[in-house]
Amino acid sequence: MEETTPVRQQHRFNTDRLHRYLSAKSLVSNNDTFTVRQYSAGQSNPSFLIQTPSKSYVLRKKPPGELLPGAHQVGREYQVQKALFSAGFPVPQPLLHSTDVEVIGTEFYLMEHVKGRIFRDLRLPGVSPAERTALYVAAVEVLAKLHSLDLASLKLEGYGRGAGYCKRQVSTWTKQYHAAAHKDIPAMNELSNWLMKNLPASDNEVTLVHGDFRLDNLIFHPTEARVVAVLDWELSTTGQPLADLAYFLMPHYWPRSLHIISTMGIPSVADLTSIYCRCRGIPSSLPELNFYLALSVFKMAGIAQGIYARHLLGNASAPKADLFGQCVEPLAKVALQLVQSLPVGPTEHTLFLQTAKGQAVLQEVKDFMRQYILPAQEICLSTWTFNSVMKGFERAGLWNLFLPAVSGLSQLDYAYIAEETGRCIFAPEVFNCQAPDTGNMEVLHMFGSEEQKKKWLEPLLKGEIRSCFCMTEPNVASSDATNMECTLRRDENSYIVNGKKWWSSGAGSSQCKVAIVMCKSSSQDVSNRHGQHSMILVPMDTPGVKLIRPLTVFGQDDAVHGGHFEVHFENVRVPASNIILGEGRGFEIAQGRLGPGRLHHCMRAVGLAEFALELLCQRAASRRTFGKKLYQHEVVAHWIAECRLMIEQARLLTLHAAHALDTVGSRAARKQISMIKVAAARMACKVVDCAMQVYGGAGVSADFPLAQMYSYARTLRFADGPDEVHLSSIAYQELKDQLKKAQAKL
Numbered sequence: 216m217e218e219t220t221p222v223r224q225q226h227r228f229n230t231d232r233l234h235r236y237l238s239a240k241s242l243v244s245n246n247d248t249f250t251v252r253q254y255s256a257g258q259s260n261p262s263f264l265i266q267t268p269s270k271s272y273v274l275r276k277k278p279p280g281e282l283l284p285g286a287h288q289v290g291r292e293y294q295v296q297k298a299l300f301s302a303g304f305p306v307p308q309p310l311l312h313s314t315d316v317e318v319i320g321t322e323f324y325l326m327e328h329v330k331g332r333i334f335r336d337l338r339l340p341g342v343s344p345a346e347r348t349a350l351y352v353a354a355v356e357v358l359a360k361l362h363s364l365d366l367a368s369l370k371l372e373g374y375g376r377g378a379g380y381c382k383r384q385v386s387t388w389t390k391q392y393h394a395a396a397h398k399d400i401p402a403m404n405e406l407s408n409w410l411m412k413n414l415p416a417s418d419n420e421v422t423l424v425h426g427d428f429r430l431d432n433l434i435f436h437p438t439e440a441r442v443v444a445v446l447d448w449e450l451s452t453t454g455q456p457l458a459d460l461a462y463f464l465m466p467h468y469w470p471r472s473l474h475i476i477s478t479m480g481i482p483s484v485a486d487l488t489s490i491y492c493r494c495r496g497i498p499s500s501l502p503e504l505n506f507y508l509a510l511s512v513f514k515m516a517g518i519a520q521g522i523y524a525r526h527l528l529g530n531a532s533a534p535k536a537d538l539f540g541q542c543v544e545p546l547a548k549v550a551l552q553l554v555q556s557l558p559v560g561p562t563e564h565t566l567f568l569q570t571a572k573g574q575a576v577l578q579e580v581k582d583f584m585r586q587y588i589l590p591a592q593e594i595c596l597s598t599w600t601f602n603s604v605m606k607g608f609e610r611a612g613l614w615n616l617f618l619p620a621v622s623g624l625s626q627l628d629y630a631y632i633a634e635e636t637g638r639c640i641f642a643p644e645v646f647n648c649q650a651p652d653t654g655n656m657e658v659l660h661m662f663g664s665e666e667q668k669k670k671w672l673e674p675l676l677k678g679e680i681r682s683c684f685c686m687t688e689p690n691v692a693s694s695d696a697t698n699m700e701c702t703l704r705r706d707e708n709s710y711i712v713n714g715k716k717w718w719s720s721g722a723g724s725s726q727c728k729v730a731i732v733m734c735k736s737s738s739q740d741v742s743n744r745h746g747q748h749s750m751i752l753v754p755m756d757t758p759g760v761k762l763i764r765p766l767t768v769f770g771q772d773d774a775v776h777g778g779h780f781e782v783h784f785e786n787v788r789v790p791a792s793n794i795i796l797g798e799g800r801g802f803e804i805a806q807g808r809l810g811p812g813r814l815h816h817c818m819r820a821v822g823l824a825e826f827a828l829e830l831l832c833q834r835a836a837s838r839r840t841f842g843k844k845l846y847q848h849e850v851v852a853h854w855i856a857e858c859r860l861m862i863e864q865a866r867l868l869t870l871h872a873a874h875a876l877d878t879v880g881s882r883a884a885r886k887q888i889s890m891i892k893v894a895a896a897r898m899a900c901k902v903v904d905c906a907m908q909v910y911g912g913a914g915v916s917a918d919f920p921l922a923q924m925y926s927y928a929r930t931l932r933f934a935d936g937p938d939e940v941h942l943s944s945i946a947y948q949e950l951k952d953q954l955k956k957a958q959a960k961l
Contacts, residue, residue: 233274271328273328274325276323278321289312301369305443334435338481345592358428362423366453376452376453380458384514388514392516395520400547415455461507488501516546580613625873627874651682652721655684658808667752683730688701694940714784717766730754734748749794749800750796750804757789760783806885809888820931827906828855828906831858832846854909858901858902861901871887872884872890886945903924
């Protein structure tokens, strides 16, 4: 609902005269019912909602009475909005500007009324954490768009005074503050002096700057995380764009008692800065950001002093203007603390460094996750279908990121991306990086013939079809793959497959067109336990391929990717050319396939655990038992700490394995891969279990994703090999390594 009140006493004007004036301009009819209400917000230029039965407008005017020199220039607002609207930037359409004080007593301008959401509370109450993130991302993206506009194209070259913006700003706000000050505040004097003595060495960049870019000066689409209008251009000029960014980030540095940055879903300064820099195509390291933050707080303190001065003069625009005098000194002290702190910017990781391309792609993935996927997770998890919007990812370079030969990324690069996609069950599919297709595509890429690649790999890489992998069997202990009973028999130019498989993930998808089936070759030497098995391509529409039933996980359907199916192969005949690499090469292929695949699973588990910990902290901070918040109970606090420890340990171990894959290859990295397979699955189970315990009954319900997250984490302890097999492998490799060291000492 619009936050309006009857026009306040000090701002009343002749509405009949305004009605006649607008009628003469053909904006309203003389016969229309004409109402005027004042917006509650707006501490500078008073704003009014003008309504007739068919139209709505917004009027902004100068306040009456004595004003500070150079302030309240509504004509400049009109000029810049007109230029921006013509360029397609989201602002309300400006309709007219009047300097005739006979109409309503002061200069004013009129613009269209834009419908949407305005958030006065920066914590965005009533909005989900995922949408909260998307809204903040949309805000910083539109700021970057503003700073990327060309002044010449806008015809605003003379709108400001160009280079030297920072010095002018410090000087201007110092003068404004002293002109409005009602008492001496030493902190303001100290801050002003520091700013003037520490001006940036280079102050030559000039773009259009808003001057008051805040979340509550934005109108968001009624249902989408999209900015439809940027408001309040009174302080706009040309100058240093980082001043706008710092002003937007300023609430992150307010006293912790205000709980702004602790609200779930609000991105960190590092994330917002990184998104802004990527959108503008500039380096993400901003060593002078603290200066701009201090300047922003100084400016806000000056604005607060000016509002209080207008209160003393009796012409303030808002009813609570008397409170602003109390804010000036605390704000100045916050700024002085900022200038004594270290430069702010994205943390530079010196361990397990990504390539430049990897960093850029990761940021694009993070941005898309925040803006689209995480909000979608809350409403369509059970009914997820591949959206046509995702088809553009192939062109955008966010497609098949898991495959180094296609994406140009290292395993270490993709490990960070896999962690990010692990925060949502269906996110990997959005980027065509979902299991089991990733493993199957790796098999075909590394071991497939040219014919097999053309027929199956190419459509898989394009996302046109899906596939499944058939290895586990219902009648044997599949942790020992040599127990396999599914047979492969050569018959002239064909192979005949007979056997039963289950837990064939994705087999029920309508897009699943081919299976890679692991079989025991009847023609191979039985004395060679690991040389009897083969992998063969079986089209799903081949006669004899039967989908028997979908399997449930903990009794629940898990069909988000096409379900886990029991599949029978009854005298299934396929061409001999469908064999991959050759008979008896199945274990060789499996080892090449499972190394990267296990890495991807483990990093997704880290991402899943991060999301579970976020949910845990959110619940612990919002619920009370026995007179205090849940996190204030020591046992819950310890759970939070233990979860953080486990996540960091698993992440570092997995990144080390990714580095080993890149540098020494799958075979030499077997021990590291087995270690992460055990550690990551255990960690994810424990973290999600702690989160479920904090949520209580809600944690096992479908109202929250924790139950589904737990089923994924728990099955990871035996998918791609049970923990016990990996532990035996780790022990064997460790003993071998220790023996080598002992022999070396001798």
